[in-house]
Amino acid sequence: MLNCIKCNTELPDEANFCSNCGFPVGSLKVCRSCTNCGASLSAIDKFCSQCGKAVRVIKDAPTSGTLQEISQSSNDTIPKLVPVKGGDFLMGSLTGEFQATLSSFYVSETPITQKQYMYVIGKNPSKLQGEDRPVEMVNWCEALIYCNTLSSIQGLTPCYSIGTQYDLSSFDANSPVWKRITCNFAASGYRLLTEAEWEYAARGGKDGSPYRYAGGSDINQVAWYGENSDITTHVVGLKKPNSLGLFDMCGNVTEWCWDYYEPRLPTTLQVNPRGPSIGTMHAKRGGCWLDDADQCTVFYRSGSIPSGKSSSLGFRICRSDISTQI
CATH class of the missing domain: 3.90.1580.10 (paralog of FGE (formylglycine-generating enzyme))
Structure with missing residues (x-):
């Protein structure tokens, strides 16, 4: 069993979304933000849950290299x-x-x-x-x-x-x-x-x-x-x-x-x-x-x-x- 990090509802291991609040769980990581309102999005979101703006679907969860590209900062092992x-x-x-x-x-x-x-x-x-x-x-x-x-x-x-x-x-x-x-x-x-x-x-x-x-x-x-x-x-x-x-x-x-x-x-x-x-x-x-x-x-x-x-x-x-x- 796993728990939703947003509302703490107990969920089966195979769940992708919380049955209570709809938040992504399991392998669906929060990996980007809406360019319109800043809300968090998962890899498979088609629309922002906060403002409704259409967003690009990422079929596979991004690697650390992709996160490096999304972030505007250097993210080196030694702080810049x-x-x-x-x-x-x-x-x-x-x-x-x-x-x-x-x-x-x-x-x-x-x-x-x-x-x-x-x-x-x-x-x-x-x-x-x-x-x-x-x-x-x-x-x-x-x-x-x-x-x-x-x-x-x-x-x-x-x-x-x-x-x-x-x-x-x-x-x-x-x-x-x-x-x-x-x-x-x-x-x-x-x-x-x-x-x-x-x-x-x-x-x-x-x-x-x-x-x-x-x-x-x-x-x-x-x-x-x-x-x-x-x-x-x-x-x-x-x-x-x-x-x-x-x-x-x-x-x-x-x-x-x-x-x-x-x-x-x-x-x-x-x-x-x-x-x-x-x-x-x-x-x-x-x-x-x-x-x-x-x-x-x-x-x-x-x-x-x-x-x-x-x-x-x-x-x-x-x-x-x-x-x-x-």
């Missing part, structure tokens, strides 16, 4: 980094609550995919499987371990350490030792974005626009969220990128940030803000495949405990542009 020039911006709401000044940095084109995580860590913890989908079921500590491991693989100086330890894989996520973690922002390696860096990049950087979502004002064009996701993640890079060429900053999976989460933001000018020095939760940004539109804006904020895991929570990475540090 996009340069973000530093500058000033108003952070925290549609019109901004306080001014922040940031140094330049480089950010991954998409959330880290399952293929990218598997290449570095050697396993795929995701609940919603697909090599070019975002990795999820990764806690904050495991995201830092990924960053340091990838840095070491590429001969870069890791950013994170606990005391003199750069290999963090032996520390349990529930251990209080993680309170001692430090980040060397001047190191050449990979790290999580700060909240300010995340919002700055999502808005489009120095020449950003006042859109509610990363890449536009129409959420269906730029994000997978509760109304169009069919209750699952999707291959990265299927939606419209923002002006920097960054995909899925809003929707698909929420993304871990470095900072401890504090409900209230500062009210004065901040230079390279990195959050509170102590806390119990870490910030996460962007909204996900099960959130409503308001939770997917470029300014919506929330937090989770560092050991927290969810099929809706992943991460994106960055590197400091060391030559321009303020």
Whole structure:
């Protein structure tokens, strides 16, 4: 027996569609989106179930190579980094609550995919499987371990350490030792974005626009969220990128940030803000495949405990542009 991933109805193994809600199951994978409204489609759909637009039937489910062609992003095993020039911006709401000044940095084109995580860590913890989908079921500590491991693989100086330890894989996520973690922002390696860096990049950087979502004002064009996701993640890079060429900053999976989460933001000018020095939760940004539109804006904020895991929570990475540090 199998279960429908949309409504959880129990179905026979040979089923192709859910008898309750009609969603494709079994070998019929959600593999593309409607070009008109962004709804998810299976390989054999002739018409979009959301808007009724006629679509091309794919007789065989696409291979990973075909998905690469459908996606607009690179989807390599090593994340592609996009340069973000530093500058000033108003952070925290549609019109901004306080001014922040940031140094330049480089950010991954998409959330880290399952293929990218598997290449570095050697396993795929995701609940919603697909090599070019975002990795999820990764806690904050495991995201830092990924960053340091990838840095070491590429001969870069890791950013994170606990005391003199750069290999963090032996520390349990529930251990209080993680309170001692430090980040060397001047190191050449990979790290999580700060909240300010995340919002700055999502808005489009120095020449950003006042859109509610990363890449536009129409959420269906730029994000997978509760109304169009069919209750699952999707291959990265299927939606419209923002002006920097960054995909899925809003929707698909929420993304871990470095900072401890504090409900209230500062009210004065901040230079390279990195959050509170102590806390119990870490910030996460962007909204996900099960959130409503308001939770997917470029300014919506929330937090989770560092050991927290969810099929809706992943991460994106960055590197400091060391030559321009303020």
